[in-house]
Amino acid sequence: MHWTPEHAQPLNQWPEQHLDVSSTTPSPAHKLELPPGGRQRCHYAWAHDDISALTASNLLKRYAEKYSGVLDSPYERPALGGYGDAAFLNGAKGDPEPWPGPEPPYPLASLHEGLPGTKSGSGGGSGGLGGSPVLAGNLPEPLYAGNACGGPSAAPEYTAGYGGGYLAPGYCAQGAAALPPPPPAALLQPPPPPGYGPSGPLYNYPAGGYAAQPGYGALPPPPGPGPGSYLTSGLPAPTPLAAPGPPRPAPAPYAFPEGGVSLKRKASDEGADGRYRKYVYEPTKAPAADGAPYPAADNGDCRGNGFRAKPPGVAEEASGKYGAGVPLKVLGSPVYGAPLEPFEKFPERAPAPAPRGGFAVPSGEPPKGVDPGALELATSKMVECGPPVQWADVAGQGALKAALEEELLWPLLRPPAYPGSPRPPRTVLLFGPRGAGKTLLGRCLATQLGATLLRLRGATLAAPGAAEGARLLQAAFAAARCRPPAVLLISELDALLPARDDGAAAAGALQAPLLACLDGGCGAGADGVLVVGTTSRPAALDEATRRRFALRFYVALPDGPARGQILQWALAQHGCALSERELAALVQGTQGFSGGELGQLCQQAAAGAGLPGLQRPLSYKDLEAALAKVGPRASAKDLDSLVEWDKMYGSGH
Numbered sequence: 097m098h099w100t101p102e103h104a105q106p107l108n109q110w111p112e113q114h115l116d117v118s119s120t121t122p123s124p125a126h127k128l129e130l131p132p133g134g135r136q137r138c139h140y141a142w143a144h145d146d147i148s149a150l151t152a153s154n155l156l157k158r159y160a161e162k163y164s165g166v167l168d169s170p171y172e173r174p175a176l177g178g179y180g181d182a183a184f185l186n187g188a189k190g191d192p193e194p195w196p197g198p199e200p201p202y203p204l205a206s207l208h209e210g211l212p213g214t215k216s217g218s219g220g221g222s223g224g225l226g227g228s229p230v231l232a233g234n235l236p237e238p239l240y241a242g243n244a245c246g247g248p249s250a251a252p253e254y255t256a257g258y259g260g261g262y263l264a265p266g267y268c269a270q271g272a273a274a275l276p277p278p279p280p281a282a283l284l285q286p287p288p289p290p291g292y293g294p295s296g297p298l299y300n301y302p303a304g305g306y307a308a309q310p311g312y313g314a315l316p317p318p319p320g321p322g323p324g325s326y327l328t329s330g331l332p333a334p335t336p337l338a339a340p341g342p343p344r345p346a347p348a349p350y351a352f353p354e355g356g357v358s359l360k361r362k363a364s365d366e367g368a369d370g371r372y373r374k375y376v377y378e379p380t381k382a383p384a385a386d387g388a389p390y391p392a393a394d395n396g397d398c399r400g401n402g403f404r405a406k407p408p409g410v411a412e413e414a415s416g417k418y419g420a421g422v423p424l425k426v427l428g429s430p431v432y433g434a435p436l437e438p439f440e441k442f443p444e445r446a447p448a449p450a451p452r453g454g455f456a457v458p459s460g461e462p463p464k465g466v467d468p469g470a471l472e473l474a475t476s477k478m479v480e481c482g483p484p485v486q487w488a489d490v491a492g493q494g495a496l497k498a499a500l501e502e503e504l505l506w507p508l509l510r511p512p513a514y515p516g517s518p519r520p521p522r523t524v525l526l527f528g529p530r531g532a533g534k535t536l537l538g539r540c541l542a543t544q545l546g547a548t549l550l551r552l553r554g555a556t557l558a559a560p561g562a563a564e565g566a567r568l569l570q571a572a573f574a575a576a577r578c579r580p581p582a583v584l585l586i587s588e589l590d591a592l593l594p595a596r597d598d599g600a601a602a603a604g605a606l607q608a609p610l611l612a613c614l615d616g617g618c619g620a621g622a623d624g625v626l627v628v629g630t631t632s633r634p635a636a637l638d639e640a641t642r643r644r645f646a647l648r649f650y651v652a653l654p655d656g657p658a659r660g661q662i663l664q665w666a667l668a669q670h671g672c673a674l675s676e677r678e679l680a681a682l683v684q685g686t687q688g689f690s691g692g693e694l695g696q697l698c699q700q701a702a703a704g705a706g707l708p709g710l711q712r713p714l715s716y717k718d719l720e721a722a723l724a725k726v727g728p729r730a731s732a733k734d735l736d737s738l739v740e741w742d743k744m745y746g747s748g749h
């Protein structure tokens with residue numbers, strides 16, 4: 097038969113179609129359809145006429161074994177091109193010289209012989225050859241470069257591709273398409289173990305594959321999709337990267353620490369959110385039948401400290417501006433006198449009932465010498481039922497808050513270290529510019545102590561006249577003593593003193609009653625009452641009055657970060673949220689403003705934005721316009737004198 101062009105089919109298809117490798121006899125087609133010029137042009141070794149099918153089959157088998165041995169060798173495989181017959185793996189010998197003959201240029205058997213770690217059996221464990229021949233196979237040890245014959249090098253040396261891992265890029269990068277076509281599956285089967293003799297003419301193993309035998313070990317799992325499939329069973333799969341977590345919340349603006357405080361105080365400030373929370377008490381327990389020290393505040397009535405006690409165990413969300421989302425325990429009066437936290441200042445005494453819509457007369461007789469009418473008036477008018485104030489509700493003032501906690505609250509709430517310990521302070525003076533937050537801090541103290549809060553203003557006391565003012569003053573102290581623990585907050589203290597220069601009629605006339613009340617109300621017989629006086633003119637206090645206040649703390653104007661917080665809180669009430677830049681500009685423009693003045697500024701801006709009900713959202717321009725009308729009241733001179741007074745008489749913090 098002559099060769100015609102239709103015989104010129106792709107060479108790489110030819111062996112599959114024309115060579116029956118399972119047959120021991122040459123295929124007639126093989127003999128007949130060989131292209132005449134194939135001997136010169138075809139580079140397939142088995143394409144020679146003088147190579148029988150059996151020889152070709154053996155050749156294929158040997159190359160398969162060699163190839164398998166290369167793959168299975170514990171030594172590093174050189175790059176494919178390094179092998180003399182590398183091109184053979186792609187179906188054609190790249191060597192321009194004619195194929196030397198039916199035998200390979202070097203004995204294939206030697207490849208496996210003498211190599212440490214070589215598997216027993218020439219084809220053992222080469223199951224990965226058909227799928228990913230380069231990457232399959234167990235590679236239990238680091239690979240060394242082999243010599244030209246695939247044997248071990250004299251000295252182990254790492255190839256450039258050795259990177260400490262088994263998957264050098266040169267290997268991993270090869271996709272299945274780039275890999276050589278697998279040799280016929282029948283040739284890849286390992287020799288049958290004893291008892292598994294071939295039943296067919298050549299190898300007639302079950303189609304499902306050769307079952308794993310003890311001597312050969314289990315075949316590695318077939319490579320599957322994904323990079324993990326390239327790893328042999330002996331290699332750990334790479335640890336997948338952890339999925340990125342949810343984005344961290346951006347820090348709240350103006351949460352940076354206060355400037356201008358000492359390191360010690362800064363450390364205290366850092367704990368402002370956490371450490372001050374330890375003054376969150378357990379719910380007040382109901383008084384025991386045998387008469388617990390103080391009545392429980394869990395009857396839902398107002399005790400004047402902002403608490404509306406809840407049934408025991410009912411948790412309460414913090415309602416403070418800072419505390420949103422922070423679950424806090426129920427606030428309530430601590431169980432004073434309890435063995436774990438005795439409060440020497442608030443010793444056991446007859447339970448005082450909570451006020452019910454006005455003054456609730458204690459179970460005993462009203463204090464002697466006190467007008468019952470005034471007592472009722474004081475209680476009904478002075479007991480404050482505002483919301484509790486937490487430390488976090490006071491912007492800034494970190495150092496002051498720490499000092500109040502350490503020097504006032506801790507001594508009040510902890511038992512004396514030893515008998516004869518000095519009495520804890522029961523009077524504190526908070527002085528500073530108007531609107532700086534003195535009253536706010538007084539309310540916060542009442543909250544922290546779980547005390548009833550009674551509040552009276554000096555100007556209100558002085559207005560009706562000296563006699564009436566004195567009567568009210570006494571009644572307020574009496575009411576506080578009747579309702580321990582209690583905080584009596586007297587703001588504008590200077591209004592009661594003679595140094596007042598506005599000509600108030602009662603000014604000065606109330607000083608003596610005040611001193612008497614302070615001595616009596618906070619003396620030995622007045623346990624359970626803390627008097628908090630506030631003033632913006634401490635210099636007006638005479639020495640006698642000043643000395644009645646054991647502690648004197650300066651409440652300074654809010655600094656930048658605190659102003660930012662106060663502004664944010666105030667603007668939020670008007671439904672306005674400025675951008676960070678606008679807020680920064682506003683903070684810059686409100687230097688010297690007190691907290692009260694910042695609140696006024698926002699109210700002014702809201703008023704400028706329109707009538708209530710028709711109001712449009714507040715904008716930065718409204719606030720800019722309001723800045724022209726609202727300004728800081730405290731002059732530099734006032735502030736200087738306050739600082740001077742603090743240096744001389746302040747408790748320092």
Ligand SMILES: Nc1ncnc2c1ncn2[C@@H]1O[C@H](COP(=O)(O)OP(=O)(O)OP(=O)(O)O)[C@@H](O)[C@H]1O
Nearest residue numbers: 489490491529530531532533534535536632691692
């Ligand atoms: N540091 C602050 N944090 C939050 N709010 C503040 C702060 N300082 C002041 N305020 C707010 O400003 C307003 C006035 O505060 P406060 O009445 O406590 O000032 P004051 O110093 O007692 O004033 P005055 O001397 O006139 O009695 C209140 O609404 C208060 O909530």
